[in-house]
Amino acid sequence: MTRKLYPIGIQTFSEIRTNDNLYIDKTAYIYRMANSDGKYFFLSRPRRFGKSLLVSTLLSYFGGRKELFKGLAIDNLENEWAEYPVLHFDLSGGKHQEEDQLNRYLDFILKDNERRFGVECDAVDANVRLANLIASVYKKTGKQVVVLIDEYDAPLLDVVHQDERLESLRHLMRNFYSPLKQCEPMLRFVFLTGITKFSQLSIFSELNNITNISMDEAYAGICGITKEELLTQMSDDIDRLAEKLSITREVAIQQLKDNYDGYHFTYPSPDIFNPYSLLNCFSKEKIGAYWFGSGTPTFLIEMMRKFGTTPMDIGESEMADVSDFDAPTETMESIVPLLYQSGYVTIKDYDEDTNLYELGIPNKEIRIGLFKSLLPNYLTRSSQRGKVAIAQMSVLIKNGDIDGALELFRTFLATVPYCENTKYEGYFQQLMYVVFALLTDYRILVEQRTSKGRTDITLETQDSIYIMELKFDNTADEALAQINANHYADAFAMSNKKTIKVGIGFDVKDERNITDWKVER
Incomplete structure (x- = not known):
């Protein structure tokens, strides 16, 4: 069977359908949303998750382009195929901009929509232009207007850690979105997508009848x-x-x-x-x-610094209340909402008794990619050599040579230039966590709870479990003694895997490196 071409980089529904590219049918979700209670909807999903394609599909649907939907689920659901005038605003082009640049970009996308409908407006302010555009199109066509806004938060994400710039750009975007509520009688449907929620924008503070479907079970599979x-x-x-x-x-x-x-x-x-x-x-x-x-999580790394979040904080499972998912980005008290909304952690489980969600890193691609992006923060100019050393360590551990892996790691650390802020235990513990988390195909846990305490690092391979204890400015013998005294290995007695205990001594003050280690199989 000849395969259909994959729509790599193509986010236009009409092009995908016209060229007969592969399309995963999401049209049943569109019919449900377009024919449900309310007319204002918001969906949050991580980047590159199909939000723009969803918006484009809505554009074709409300444009009455029935021929594009032949053979899809909605073909058997929709009978009327009414055509509405659609205003489409893509804010992804407003990234990395100062206030005057963003003003010019809003002018550009407004002019594009005004040109399509033959609307003229002498006003300068973006909010006046949008209100006039909606009213003029409604009057010209005699039909309610559909407004689709893709990546509404794009202009704000890169400055979320810069309070002064965030405030000025947020004020500008607040004014732009403000007509959406006052124009309600002239609107048939309003749909906005984004990654995060900025509550002080008018769409969330003034437009209080917006339906956030981001966590609705009925729309769980609408993207992806x-x-x-x-x-x-x-x-x-x-x-x-x-x-x-x-x-x-x-x-x-x-x-x-x-x-x-x-x-x-x-x-x-x-x-x-x-x-x-x-x-x-x-x-x-x-x-x-x-x-x-396809992109570097720059804003995430900046926010990690702002909240003092360590790699270990991300790597471990986190419990969250339902309100945490909806926390306003600009007023959040932890990085958890941003990690979730951006796709770096996701829902793993739910406890009905406490109404709490367990969060964790979704998969290997995210774990490896995230920690690779964090590695330069600990190794500065040595990050490339570090990636090579990590790959070599991974092979050694796969072959059961933990001694060879630690010797390689010690040799590499001896080449790393350090600055004053590395003279503390937390730095090296975080560095070692990042390094071990990057070892391919292994499961890494830090401070895993056992009945007698917490292990420093637990590394699980296909056939072995390595229980590691780090002793800073102390010996490997004492680290190994703690593993045995607290019976850490007992927690893995039923795993049917070999248990290997590894005590590691580390000199923080002078050598800033592994001094010795002991392995007990």
């Missing part, structure tokens, strides 16, 4: 590719990948799951795969880190 969609609509793609990689279909599915699955945007929720990574994987016929390769 569910496991069911993968196994049915992409079944042939799985087989082609398996043949290319010379593995079984079952192994291919497991590798796709390990690398790209794991997202849940509510509970209960189907398993959601990252669509950008999945399509690139099938297109290149190779398991790779595609989502992280």
Whole structure:
């Protein structure tokens, strides 16, 4: 069977359908939303998760382009196919801009919509222009207007850690969105997408009748590719990948799951795969880190510094109340909402008794990509050599040579230039966590709870569990003694894997390196 072309980098629904590219059918969600109570909707999803394609699909739907939907779910649901005038605003072009630049960009996208409908306006202010545009189109067509706003928060994300710049740009965007409420009688449907929630924008403070469907169970699979969609609509793609990689279909599915699955945007929720990574994987016929390769989480790293968040804080599971997911970005008290909204952690479980959600890193692609992006913060100019050393350590551990891996790590650390702020235990513990978290194919836990205390680092491979204890300015013998005295290994007695205890001594003050280690198998 000849495969359909993958729409890599194509976010226009009409182009995908006209060219008969692969399209994962999400039109049942669109029909439900367009024909439900209310007319204002907001959806938050991470970047590269199909939000723009969803907006483009709504554009074609409300444009009455019935021919594009032939054979899709909505073809059997919609009978009227009414055509509405649609105003489409893509704010993704407003990134990395100062106030005057953003003003000019708003002028540009307003002019584009005014030109399409033959509307003229002498006003300068963006909010007046938008109000006039909606009213003029409503009067000209005699029909209610549809407003679609993609990536509404794009101009604000990169300055979220800069209070003064954030305030000025937020004020500008607040004015731009303000007409949406006053124009309500002239509007048929309003849909906004973004990554985060800025509560002080008018769409969330003044437009108090907006429906946030981000955590609605009915829309859990509206973006991304569910496991069911993968196994049915992409079944042939799985087989082609398996043949290319010379593995079984079952192994291919497991590798796709390990690398790209794991997202849940509510509970209960189907398993959601990252669509950008999945399509690139099938297109290149190779398991790779595609989502992280498409962008650097600069704003996330800046916010980690602002909140004093360490890599270990992200790597460990976190409990969150439902209100944390909806916390205003500019007033949040922890980095958890931003990590969740941006896709670096996701919902793993839910406790009905406490009404708390368990959060964790979704998959291997995110874990490896995130910690690689954090590595330069600890190794400065040595980060490239560090990646090479980590890859070599991974092979040594895979072969059961923990001594060789630690010797390699010690040799590498001896080449790293340090500054004054590295003279504390937390720095080295965080560095070691990042390094071990980057070891391919292994599960890493820090300060894992046992009945007798917490292990410093637990590294789980395919056939072994390494229990590591670090002693700063102390000996490996004392570190190993603590493992035995607290019976840390007992917690893994039922695992059917070899348990290997590793005591590590570390000199923080002078050598700033591993001094010795002891291994007990």
